[in-house]
Amino acid sequence: MATGLHAPILDWYAENARDLPWRRPGAGPWAILVSEIMLQQTPVVRVLPVWTEWMERWPTPAALAAEPPGEAVRHWGRLGYPRRALNLHACARAITAEHAGQVPSSYEELRRLPGIGDYTAAAVASFAFGRSHAVLDTNVRRVLARAVRGEEYPPKATTTAERRLAESLLPALDAPRWAVAVMELGALVCTARTPRCADCPVAAACAWRLAGRPAYEGPERRGQTYAGTDRQCRGRLLAVLRDAHGAVPKAALDAVWDDAVQRERALDGLVADGLAEVVDEGAYRLPT
DNA sequence: TAGGCGTGGAC
DNA sequence: TGTCCAAGCCT
Structure with missing residues (x-):
């Protein structure tokens, strides 16, 4: 089914792939794992400088594992979702303690590491180890929803139908290249807001375009205020802890948020999540 | 399974 | 301007 997608997309990728450092031949499994975690819900342009600094600072899992978790959080900077920094640090310690310092190569082992779900396990197994897995990220899901199902957006949660479709499209040869090519098409051409169908290598076969690009009809796509x-x-609060070195008096945290009830709740949440630590009654710091 | 979890750029 | 969105994961 829909095997006519392969050649045009692979050819398009050969001409249009971005030169990203974690895609270069020299990038090892650790470099790829770090990039995948950082890229979760985060644009490439914001990941690039942080990834580069991380790889210089911690070129191996053992290097990161030797640091306190707070240093991972500090150097995460403003990437967002800082639990990922903690997850990556925990990955480094697990890899060092349980995998002799080598990133595991199987989907199942990767999937057991903290912060590594279906997508990331499949991506690392594919891109770092050449394994054949259906790599279903938001880009791939959107491309398949449009090209094959004729709908503007995929369902909110990944369905078994989507997974079966993606698995049916796995090529016999070079599945990783196919995966990264579809992702790249979704990231650069088949974008969420304003798809560039004029530049799309499968426009002629795209079910959604052929149907006249009908508007999305599914359930409301929640847009959360921030x-x-x-x-x-x-x-x-975390920005204050990151930018200070060592303990921060509580007064410095009180200064950045007016609502005391919400502030206490948020601070308790950070401590519960392991992103902050109570030094004594009057001070907080990044986890040691 | 729906909702919580950061941040900033694009339109 | 506010809304939407970006290589998700966890509970």
């Missing part, structure tokens, strides 16, 4: 949320408050 200003005033606990998330914003947590971000402000």
Whole structure:
């Protein structure tokens, strides 16, 4: 089914792939794993400088594992979702302790590491180890929804039908290249907001375009406000801890958020998540 | 399974 | 301007 997609997309990728450092031949499994975690819900342009600094600072899992988790959080900077920094640090320690310092190569072993779900396990197994897996990220899901199903957007949660479709499209040869090519097409051409169908190598076969690009009809796509949320408050508090070295008096945290009830709740949440540590009654710091 | 979890750029 | 979105994961 839909095997006519392969050649045009692979040819397009050969001409249009971005030169990203984690795609270069020299990039090892650790470099690829770090990039995949950083890229979760985060644009490439923002990942690039942080990834580069991380790889210089911690070129191996053992190097990161030797540091306190707070250093991972500090050097995460403003990438967002800082639990990922903690996850990566825990990955480094697990890889060092249980895998002799080598990133495991199988989907199943990768999947057991903290912060590595279906997508990331499949991506690392594919891109770092050449394994054949259906790599279903938001880009791939959108491309398949449009080209094959004729709908503007995929369902909110990945369905078994989507997975079966993706698996049916796995090529016998070089599945990793196919995976990265479809992802790249989704990232550069078959974009969420304003798809560039004029530049698409499979426009002639795209079910959605052929149907006249009908508008999405599924359930409401939630758009969460950010200003005033606990998330914003947590971000402000953690920024203070990151930018200070060592313990921060609570007064310095109080200064960045007015609502005391929400501030306490957010701070408790950071501590519960392991992103912050209580030094004594009056101070906090990144985890040691 | 729906909702929580950061941040900033694009339109 | 506010809304939407970016290589998800976890509970």
